[in-house]
Every structure is written in structure tokens, then in C-alpha cells.
Amino acid sequence: MKLLKKGAEADIYLTEHRGRRAILKVRKRKPYINAALDERIRKTRTLREAQMISLVKEFGVPAPLVLDLDITKYAILMEYIPGTTVGTMRPFRLVDACGQIGSITALLHKNGAVHGDITTSNFIASRNRLYVIDLGLASRTQRNEDYAVDLRLFREILSSGHAKSAEAAWRSFVRGYVSVIGRPGYARISKIVADIESRGRYATVV
Amino acid sequence: MRCLGIESTAHTFSCAVIEEHGRGGRILADVRDAYVPPAGAGIHPREAARHHVAASAGVLGGCLRDASTGIGDIDAIAYAAGPGLGPCLRVGAVVARALCSYHGIPIYPVHHAIGHIELGKMLTSMDDPLVLLVSGGHTMLLAFSDRRWRVFGETLDVTLGQLLDQFGRSLGLASPCGMQIEKIARESGKYCELPYAVKGNDVSFSGLYSAAKQLVAGGSVSRAVACNSLQETAFAMICEAAERALVLTKKRELLVVGGVAANVRLDSMLRQMSRRHGCKMASAPIRYAGDCGSQIAWLGILQSRAEAPVRLADTTVSQSWRLDSVDVNY
Numbered sequence: 196m197k198l199l200k201k202g203a204e205a206d207i208y209l210t211e212h213r214g215r216r217a218i219l220k221v222r223k224r225k226p227y228i229n230a231a232l233d234e235r236i237r238k239t240r241t242l243r244e245a246q247m248i249s250l251v252k253e254f255g256v257p258a259p260l261v262l263d264l265d266i267t268k269y270a271i272l273m274e275y276i277p278g279t280t281v282g283t284m285r286p287f288r289l290v291d292a293c294g295q296i297g298s299i300t301a302l303l304h305k306n307g308a309v310h311g312d313i314t315t316s317n318f319i320a321s322r323n324r325l326y327v328i329d330l331g332l333a334s335r336t337q338r339n340e341d342y343a344v345d346l347r348l349f350r351e352i353l354s355s356g357h358a359k360s361a362e363a364a365w366r367s368f369v370r371g372y373v374s375v376i377g378r379p380g381y382a383r384i385s386k387i388v389a390d391i392e393s394r395g396r397y398a399t400v401v
Numbered sequence: 402m403r404c405l406g407i408e409s410t411a412h413t414f415s416c417a418v419i420e421e422h423g424r425g426g427r428i429l430a431d432v433r434d435a436y437v438p439p440a441g442a443g444i445h446p447r448e449a450a451r452h453h454v455a456a457s458a459g460v461l462g463g464c465l466r467d468a469s470t471g472i473g474d475i476d477a478i479a480y481a482a483g484p485g486l487g488p489c490l491r492v493g494a495v496v497a498r499a500l501c502s503y504h505g506i507p508i509y510p511v512h513h514a515i516g517h518i519e520l521g522k523m524l525t526s527m528d529d530p531l532v533l534l535v536s537g538g539h540t541m542l543l544a545f546s547d548r549r550w551r552v553f554g555e556t557l558d559v560t561l562g563q564l565l566d567q568f569g570r571s572l573g574l575a576s577p578c579g580m581q582i583e584k585i586a587r588e589s590g591k592y593c594e595l596p597y598a599v600k601g602n603d604v605s606f607s608g609l610y611s612a613a614k615q616l617v618a619g620g621s622v623s624r625a626v627a628c629n630s631l632q633e634t635a636f637a638m639i640c641e642a643a644e645r646a647l648v649l650t651k652k653r654e655l656l657v658v659g660g661v662a663a664n665v666r667l668d669s670m671l672r673q674m675s676r677r678h679g680c681k682m683a684s685a686p687i688r689y690a691g692d693c694g695s696q697i698a699w700l701g702i703l704q705s706r707a708e709a710p711v712r713l714a715d716t717t718v719s720q721s722w723r724l725d726s727v728d729v730n731y
Contacts, residue, residue, distance in 0.1 A: 201678060203645040227673035228640065229633040231592050236637075312601045316649060332601065344557075348601040354725075355544070355551035356649065394558055396539060397484045397721040 278321030297371025343387035406698025409493030410485025417694030430467035450488035479701025482510030483719035507710030516696030521658035536659030537562030554602030589625035
């Protein structure tokens with residue numbers, strides 16, 4: 196078993212399952228977080244992630260197969276997806292992929308789900324498809340406000356993490372999103388994004 | 402080069418003199434006088450501004466005396482032009498304008514929060530950090546790229562400082578409440594479940610605030626348990642948002658600045674989190690974590706290296722001034 200990545204909330208290992216490569220995602224105890232709170236977070240997110248990974252496939256969103264779940268160890272064993280994350284792509288391909296992220300996000304929303312952590316690192320381009328990963332913050336919801344938070348987060352990540360191609364990437368994302376949700380649906384949600392931003396600090400000019 | 406910095410964005414009126422020292426600076430003096438609201442109340446902008454007017458002459462005089470500097474030895478004056486409380490900001494701006502026009506000194510309006518960041522960087526000798534800015538005015542995760550401080554996460558509603566202050570006031574404490582809440586929290590190790598809201602790299606404290614207040618109003622738990630639960634939940638949220646931003650940006654340094662950086666529990670959580678990722682972590686020294694003239698004076702020096710002084714007619718203030726809208730030229 197080889198440690199691939201020390202993520203923010205879990206350690207990602209490359210391992211084997213029935214002769215094939217597999218990913219083991221373990222949410223380890225964080226000694227600096229209150230023990231009861233830490234346990235609650237690790238448990239709900241592990242369960243949530245396993246459920247949501249299976250659920251989104253019903254919407255036609257590519258995601259890794261869940262091979263095993265061990266809640267006593269806060270661990271999920273899943274299919275290994277070879278490929279590159281959108282975040283590491285060159286600007287030209289990144290802008291293109293953001294369109295696909297847009298349509299995947301819209302598919303989730305259309306089916307009453309949010310990803311909760313839409314960043315360019317959470318999509319892997321593989322076999323000509325885009326796979327969504329990291330669904331620990333995902334949830335089922337019918338609230339437009341929750342959909343708006345997804346959009347806001349993605350725009351924040353583009354303008355901070357991909358400053359130079361942010362505008363083109365955002366336009367591409369919106370095109371993909373609108374292609375699934377439609378103009379009126381997008382207009383409704385983007386109005387809520389503006390509402391959320393106006394609640395933030397120093398957002399409005401007094 | 403010696404720069405006088407004037408800070409007056411919220412409760413603190415402060416003047417400081419910093420002397421350029423190679424690429425860094427040496428703080429010659431930093432004098433403050435803070436407005437203290439009555440117990441259970443927050444900052445009243447008009448009352449705070451009155452306090453600043455009354456305190457300004459004494460603070461300025463004391464600062465120049467401590468720095469053994471005459472006003473004639475000052476090469477530039479910087480003042481906090483925002484963001485902050487309008488009436489308070491105006492006091493600092495008026496003092497700066499008066500000194501500059503009478504003595505013919507170049508004037509620089511600076512962004513208060515960027516002052517926190519730059520002073521923290523200078524005092525901790527960090528080079529390219531992920532910055533966690535936690536204060537009454539801001540709760541943001543920032544990294545520098547392409548001439549601007551970019552936001553990698555922030556609060557969607559109230560700031561961490563506001564959360565602590567408002568909760569503290571509901572207990573009858575006087576703002577700023579962070580230190581008092583930390584002290585009360587230490588009396589209990591018990592934790593009561595409260596809403597935890599991390600949305601990607603962003604956090605939301607409003608639900609936590611309401612629930613914590615209800616917890617106390619319900620009377621079923623002691624003040625100590627409520628304070629401890631509030632702190633543990635809020636700090637865990639900040640810690641997770643910071644951890645996510647750290648992994649995303651791949652930065653090797655984490656710098657914590659702003660008034661809440663003085664909190665010992667938060668500092669220890671962030672320190673352990675950083676160690677897990679092999680990342681260097683430092684908080685601004687307690688004396689310079691909160692609002693002070695030094696953050697303004699130091700940013701004034703940095704800006705004077707790259708920019709011409711501003712005409713007196715353009716020395717305005719702005720209550721709302723987004724940090725990520727400021728072009729950084731130095």
C-alpha cells in the first residue's frame with residue numbers, strides 16, 4: 196500500500212483489490228480536533244461519500260465504483276481512476292474541461308444533489324470522460340441556495356487558483372451548466388449567488 | 402526612510418513609527434488607546450470616533466516621543482483608509498491630512514487588512530505563505546498571485562471575531578470577548594454538539610451562533626461548556642478550511658494574523674494541523690496580531706517603494722473595501 200496523497204480530510208492510498216489497482220481513502224483521527232466532533236465528522240462524511248458516489252452514477256455522472264466500506268476504520272475502498280485532475284491541466288484544456296464540470300454540476304443539481312466541494316482538483320479526466328471524486332461534502336437537497344453555494348465556490352476557486360484563465364473558464368462552466376439546466380434555471384440560481392455574496396463582508400460599497 | 406502609520410478603523414486608535422531597515426523595517430514606537438464599550442455592548446461607531454478624537458493628540462505625541470523622532474524626521478504618513486467604521490476611519494484620515502498638509506509630508510492611504518498581512522509577513526520572515534486572517538472584520542484564507550491577494554476561502558456571513566464578540570456579549574461580557582471566552586472555556590473540557598458548516602473552503606458561522614446562544618438560554622449547560630463547545634466547533638471549522646486551502650495551494654507556510662491570532666487554542670490546533678502537512682506555521686506576535694499603527698506604517702513603507710504619494714484631494718476613506726480588489730505594486 197502506497198500513500199498517494201495526504202489530503203485535507205483523508206489519506207489516499209494506492210492498493211490492490213482482486214488483482215486490480217484500487218484507492219483506499221481513510222479519514223484518520225485528527226488529534227487537534229475535539230474528539231467527539233472529529234468522530235462525528237469522519238463518520239458522517241465517510242458514509243455520505245460512499246452513498247453519494249453510488250447515487251450520482253444514477254444521474255449519469257461518472258464516478259469511481261465503491262468496492263468496500265469499513266465504517267469502523269472510516270475507510271472507503273474504491274476503483275482507481277487513471278488520469279489527470281482538471282486543476283493540473285494547461286489553460287486551454289482547463290477551460291474546455293470547465294464546461295464539462297458545468298454540465299456535471301447541473302446534472303447533480305437537476306437531480307436534487309450538490310457536490311459541496313466543487314474544485315478543479317475534484318475532477319479527473321480519464322478515458323475521454325470526466326470523473327467526479329471527493330463527495331464527502333455532497334448531499335441531497337432541493338434548495339436553490341445550496342446549488343448557489345456550489346456555483347459560488349467554483350467561481351472563488353477559479354479566480355484564486357486559476358487567476359489568469361478564470362474568466363474564460365467561468366464562461367465555459369456556465370455554458371455547460373446552462374446546457375443542462377436551461378437559461379431561466381441558471382438565472383434563478385445566479386441571482387441567489389449574488390444574494391449570498393452581498394451577505395459577505397465588505398461585499399457592498401457603502 | 403521613516404513612516405508614521407495611523408490606525409483608527411474600529412476600537413483602537415494607534416500611531417506607530419517604522420524605520421526602513423534593509424528590505425525589512427524596525428518598529429521605533431507603537432502607541433495605542435482603545436475604546437472600551439460598556440459590558441454586554443458592542444462598538445458604537447460614534448462613541449468610538451469620539452474616543453479617537455480625544456485620544457489622538459496624546460497617542461501621536463507619545464508615539465513620536467517613544468520613537469525619539471520629531472515630525473520633521475518623518476518621510477511619509479500612512480493612514481488606514483478602510484475597511485472599517487466610517488466615523489472612526491475619518492478621525493485617522495483627518496489627523497493624517499492635517500499633519501501632511503501642514504508639514505508637507507507625502508501621504509499614503511492603505512488597506513487595513515493588507516497591513517495585517519504584510520506586518521505579519523515581515524515579523525515572521527515568511528516569504529510566500531497561505532495567510533489566515535481572523536479578526537472582527539475579516540475571516541479569510543489568502544495567497545498572493547498575479548499582483549493580488551486572492552481569496553481561497555472566507556466566511557459567508559459573520560467573521561470569527563464577530564462570532565466570539567456577539568456570543569460573548571450575550572453572556573454579558575464587554576467586547577472584545579475572545580480572550581475572556583477562551584479563559585471561561587478552559588474551565589470545562591465538556592463538549593456539546595453544535596452545527597458545523599464547512600462549505601468547500603468557506604465557512605458559515607450564523608447557524609453556530611444561534612445554536613450556541615440557545616444552548617445558554619436553555620440553561621441546561623454551564624457558560625464554560627457553552628464557551629468550550631463554541632470555540633471547539635468554530636476553530637475546527639477554521640482549521641478544516643485552512644487545511645483544505647493548504648492542500649489546494651500547496652503552500653509550505655501558514656501565517657495567522659488578525660486579533661483572533663492571539664487565541665492560544667486556535668494557534669495550537671493550526672500548528673498541529675500544519676505539522677501534519679509538513680508546513681511551517683507562525684502567528685503574528687501577540688502584540689502585533691491585533692489592530693495597531695505598525696501594520697499601517699509598514700504598508701506605507703512598502704507602497705512608497707512602488708507608488709507616488711496620493712494628492713490630498715484623493716485621501717478618502719472607504720467603509721467597504723474588498724481585500725481582493727486591491728492591486729499590489731510593491
